[in-house]
Structures are given as structure tokens and as C-alpha cells.
């Protein structure tokens with residue numbers, strides 16, 4: 001092989017290495033530029049958080065929101081806390097022989113990669129238990145959502161008026177269900193305490 005050909009090969013090799021190195025060094029920069037302005041670092045996004053006002057003396061309130069899982073694996077919401085309540089648990093409302101019943105979900109709710117789960121009336125909801133004060137229209141309730149595998153996320157529940165929620169409750173107004181009566185009478189609350 002002629003020396004000049006060797007040199008050409010070597011030069012080609014060097015330039016390939018140089019290109020690879022240049023591309024590789026760009027990747028962290030591009031990743032940083034992409035994620036820096038995004039507050040949802042974990043890839044899970046919580047939005048449309050809302051709640052209902054509660055009458056004086058009510059022990060429980062509700063929390064609704066949409067959780068989007070933009071990560072590449074399933075995530076599980078395992079619990080939540082809020083400064084307005086002594087306890088927050090995850091419930092699901094189910095039709096049972098024509099009666100709406102609430103079931104605690106001690107294992108939480110799993111959200112597949114690329115999917116969203118809506119917490120809404122007659123479905124999944126957060127139960128804010130042991131309210132310290134009534135929830136008032138316009139109030140913004142901070143909640144912290146705890147997940148398996150990823151860091152906890154902070155969210156805000158906007159307390160909306162009962163008559164003007166703007167939500168389609170599927171023809172049944174959750175507020176008229178007397179949420180505090182159904183739930184905790186049909187559930188042995190003391191068993192729920194961990």
C-alpha cells in the first residue's frame with residue numbers, strides 16, 4: 001500500500017472521529033437546552049387541578065386533575081399530601097348496583113407511558129380528609145403528588161363554584177351526591193387509617 005493511501009485513510013478516520021466527537025459533545029448541550037425551560041423535569045405533567053367548595057364542618061373535600069406521563073415507562077401515583085387536610089387518599093367512584101360507591105385505592109393509580117389519567121367526578125379522585133377549614137371558591141390548594149420511580153410533583157387545585165364548574169359531570173352533579181355522606185358511611189373509616 002502506498003504511503004499516500006495510508007495517509008488518506010488515516011485522515012478519513014481522523015475526520016470521522018472528529019465528527020463523532022463533535023456530535024457527541026453537542027448532545028448534552030442540546031439536551032440541556034431542551035429541558036432547561038421545561039419545569040416538568042421528571043416527564044410527568046399535572047394540569048387542570050380543581051376542587052369543590054365544602055360546607056362548614058365538612059370533613060372531606062375532593063381533588064381532580066389530569067396527569068400526563070411523558071416518561072418512557074409506567075408511573076404510579078402512590079399518594080398525596082396537602083396542607084389543608086390531615087390525610088389525602090386516592091379513591092375511585094364506581095357504580096355498584098345503581099349506587100355510586102367510593103373505593104379507596106391503597107396501591108394508587110398507574111399511568112402507562114405516553115398516557116394520561118383524568119381524576120374527575122364519578123371516577124378517580126383525591127380525597128382530602130380531615131379538612132382544617134372549609135374549601136372556598138377561588139382558593140388555590142397546593143397538593144404534593146407522590147409517585148413511584150420519579151420525584152414528587154407539586155400541583156394546585158382551583159376551588160370552583162358548584163353551579164359553574166364548566167365541567168360535564170355526565171349528567172350527574174357530584175355535588176348533589178353528598179360526597180361526605182356516601183363515602184364514609186359505606187366505608188369503615190377507621191380501617192383506612194394506616
Ligand SMILES: [Cu+2]
Pocket residue numbers: 091092102125126127183
Ligand atoms: Cu372519595
